Amino acid sequence: MAAPLRRVSAPPPEPPAPITPGPIRYLLDLLRPRPALRKWLMAGPVGLWLLLFQGVPLVLILVMSFASRTGTGAIKYDFTVDNYVRFAEPLYLSILVKSIAVALGVTLIALLVGYPLAYFIATQPPEKRTLWLFLVIVPFWTSMLIRTYGWIFLLRGNGLINNVLMGLGLTDQPLNLLHTQGAAMLGLVYMLLPFMVLPIYTSVEKLDGSLIRAAYDLGARPVRTFFSVVMPLTMPGVAAGSVLVMIPSIGLFYVADLLGGAKTVLIGNLIQNQFRQANDWPFGSAVSVILAALTMVLIFLYVRSGGKEEDLL
Numbered sequence: 473m474a475a476p477l478r479r480v481s482a483p484p485p486e487p488p489a490p491i492t493p494g495p496i497r498y499l500l501d502l503l504r505p506r507p508a509l510r511k512w513l514m515a516g517p518v519g520l521w522l523l524l525f526q527g528v529p530l531v532l533i534l535v536m537s538f539a540s541r542t543g544t545g546a547i548k549y550d551f552t553v554d555n556y557v558r559f560a561e562p563l564y565l566s567i568l569v570k571s572i573a574v575a576l577g578v579t580l581i582a583l584l585v586g587y588p589l590a591y592f593i594a595t596q597p598p599e600k601r602t603l604w605l606f607l608v609i610v611p612f613w614t615s616m617l618i619r620t621y622g623w624i625f626l627l628r629g630n631g632l633i634n635n636v637l638m639g640l641g642l643t644d645q646p647l648n649l650l651h652t653q654g655a656a657m658l659g660l661v662y663m664l665l666p667f668m669v670l671p672i673y674t675s676v677e678k679l680d681g682s683l684i685r686a687a688y689d690l691g692a693r694p695v696r697t698f699f700s701v702v703m704p705l706t707m708p709g710v711a712a713g714s715v716l717v718m719i720p721s722i723g724l725f726y727v728a729d730l731l732g733g734a735k736t737v738l739i740g741n742l743i744q745n746q747f748r749q750a751n752d753w754p755f756g757s758a759v760s761v762i763l764a765a766l767t768m769v770l771i772f773l774y775v776r777s778g779g780k781e782e783d784l785l
Contacts, residue, residue: 530764537757545751555758564742564759571739574653575721578660579668582717583710585661586668590709591702593669594676605673608666616663620730623659624650627731656732660721667720668713675709676702715774719767739763 537556539549558564593604611619626632629646637643649655679702687697703710725740739759746756 533757533760536754537761539754539757541752541754547753555755556762558755559758559762567737567742568739568762570737571722574657574660574736574738575718578657578664578721579714579718581657581661582665582668583714586665586713587672587710590669590672591676594673594679608669611666616724617726619663620659620727623655623662623731627655650731651733651735653732653736656728656736659727659731660724663724663727664717664720667716671712671716672706672709675706679705711774711777715770719770722766723763 535549536547538551538553539547540552540554542548559568589608593601593608596604624631627649628634629648629650631650633649634643634646637647638645683701683705684697687701692700722738723740723743725738725744728736728738728741729744740763743756743759743763746752746759750756
């Protein structure tokens with residue numbers, strides 16, 4: 473007797489494949505075997521943004537620096553180097569030299585204050601280290617301009633510092649603290665100190681503690697250990713912090729304007745005055761190009777000295 477036939481159920485139908493529009497499917501097929509092209513397309517929006525809002529303005533500034541201003545104040549686009557020759561006058565060269573001197577002073581003070589602070593933070597336990605880093609970064613939550621006005625409140629004639637000094641009987645009249653070069657440098661150090669602390673902190677955190685213990689075992693004292701072991705190994709952070717402090721301190725014109733007054737004219741103030749008050753855009757553009765070239769020279773020297781570009785980011 474033949475075996476009864478079993479009923480075999482048919483397999484469930486497969487779901488229909490998603491229908492991709494023709495142009496999108498073509499684009500996906502085009503990108504799938506070409507990862508390099510896919511990377512370029514992913515970076516395209518950022519590259520376009522940088523080109524439009526940084527590259528184009530820089531080109532316009534460069535072109536305008538070779539223009540001239542007519543007697544009526546209009547800009548005449550004739551190729552001339554008179555603006556660069558004008559900058560070679562003693563008045564403007566003295567402003568450049570003063571700007572570099574102030575920037576070096578600000579960088580040195582920030583280094584003297586920031587290195588011990590960064591070393592202290594890096595040697596703390598991890599749970600306390602996060603809190604200290606938070607305290608270093610928290611000033612970035614407030615605009616630099618608002619913090620500058622805060623220093624005006626502290627340093628002015630009837631400000632907090634003078635009131636405290638006179639209340640303690642240390643002085644019988646307000647001290648001239650505001651609108652001085654010292655006030656401008658104090659404000660710049662305060663604004664840029666985190667840029668010095670963070671790179672040094674990164675270098676100290678990566679420091680191998682066994683090297684310090686080895687120096688002690690070989691008879692080196694703390695001062696010798698610091699200058700022979702710790703400082704050389706943390707020089708990349710020192711160099712990066714110095715570049716990050718020195719470059720902005722030359723161009724932060726509003727800090728020098730508000731705290732230094734007319735007594736402190738840096739190259740950033742000169743550029744701002746040419747664009748807003750003197751209405752001499754070609755000369756202001758030429759000074760901007762010179763400042764940009766000076767910045768590139770500093771970065772080039774930093775990279776040639778062994779620094780890493782990512783430490784500046």
